[in-house]
Amino acid sequence: MRVKVCGMMQPEQVAELESIGATFAGFIFYPKSPRYIFKQMSLLQLKKIKNINKVGVFVNAPVEEVLHMVDECGLHMVQLHGDESPRYCERIADYISVVKAFRLSENDSIEWMIKPYMDVCDMFMFDTMGAGYGGTGKKFDWNQLKNVTIGKPYFLSGGIQPDDVEKLKEFAKEPSSKALFAVDINSKFEVSPGVKDMQKVKTFIKELS
Numbered sequence: 669m670r671v672k673v674c675g676m677m678q679p680e681q682v683a684e685l686e687s688i689g690a691t692f693a694g695f696i697f698y699p700k701s702p703r704y705i706f707k708q709m710s711l712l713q714l715k716k717i718k719n720i721n722k723v724g725v726f727v728n729a730p731v732e733e734v735l736h737m738v739d740e741c742g743l744h745m746v747q748l749h750g751d752e753s754p755r756y757c758e759r760i761a762d763y764i765s766v767v768k769a770f771r772l773s774e775n776d777s778i779e780w781m782i783k784p785y786m787d788v789c790d791m792f793m794f795d796t797m798g799a800g801y802g803g804t805g806k807k808f809d810w811n812q813l814k815n816v817t818i819g820k821p822y823f824l825s826g827g828i829q830p831d832d833v834e835k836l837k838e839f840a841k842e843p844s845s846k847a848l849f850a851v852d853i854n855s856k857f858e859v860s861p862g863v864k865d866m867q868k869v870k871t872f873i874k875e876l877s
């Protein structure tokens with residue numbers, strides 16, 4: 669199973685990701701996040717990272733700013749984690765692959781939420797609704813995804829933790845999980861915001877593969 673390690677802030681830790689089997693590194697471009705990339709990494713350091721797919725995570729940022737960062741930092745994919753409209757996603761998707769994140773509450777109709785985005789995004793992400801926009805460390809009920817036709821590859825996110833490996837393997841076996849593209853990990857693997865426990869990340873990826 670592919671793994672995206674999100675909220676990376678330390679160049680030395682990013683450098684390790686490929687060799688331990690991660691597919692994507694996520695960088696948060698949301699200034700209000702404790703994982704805001706430019707708190708600990710310079711633009712030049714980010715530009716120099718070449719050995720892993722770089723995903724930029726944005727929250728309601730102006731389109732021009734997102735596209736500027738895509739070019740400046742050499743991003744491979746953009747994750748839109750705010751309240752971005754389908755038209756907004758479409759404008760970004762003209763230039764780069766777009767992952768639209770949906771923050772789920774109990775009883776949300778996923779089919780209804782994703783429908784307007786179906787033709788304007790490349791992939792989806794499902795995360796947990798909470799205070800703020802992401803990095804809540806909380807899980808939603810994955811059963812909400814059962815019996816839903818997602819129709820696009822998706823990332824499973826929200827509070828995924830080191831001891832979730834067996835649960836994830838079981839989830840991936842469900843017929844309705846065939847669109848599961850990758851697992852997204854973040855705050856539950858941290859020593860402090862933006863500083864990952866790389867041993868935990870390594871063990872998780874190894875056990876999951």
Ligand SMILES: O=C(O)c1ccccc1N[C@@H]1O[C@H](COP(=O)(O)O)[C@@H](O)[C@H]1O
Pocket residue numbers: 674675694696698701702703725727749795801802803804805806825826827828852853854855856
């Ligand atoms: O991590 C953040 O600070 C953040 C801020 C704003 C938008 C998105 C953010 N992170 C994303 O949230 C998911 C879930 O994180 P967690 O596992 O619940 O901590 C994470 O993978 C990021 O993509």
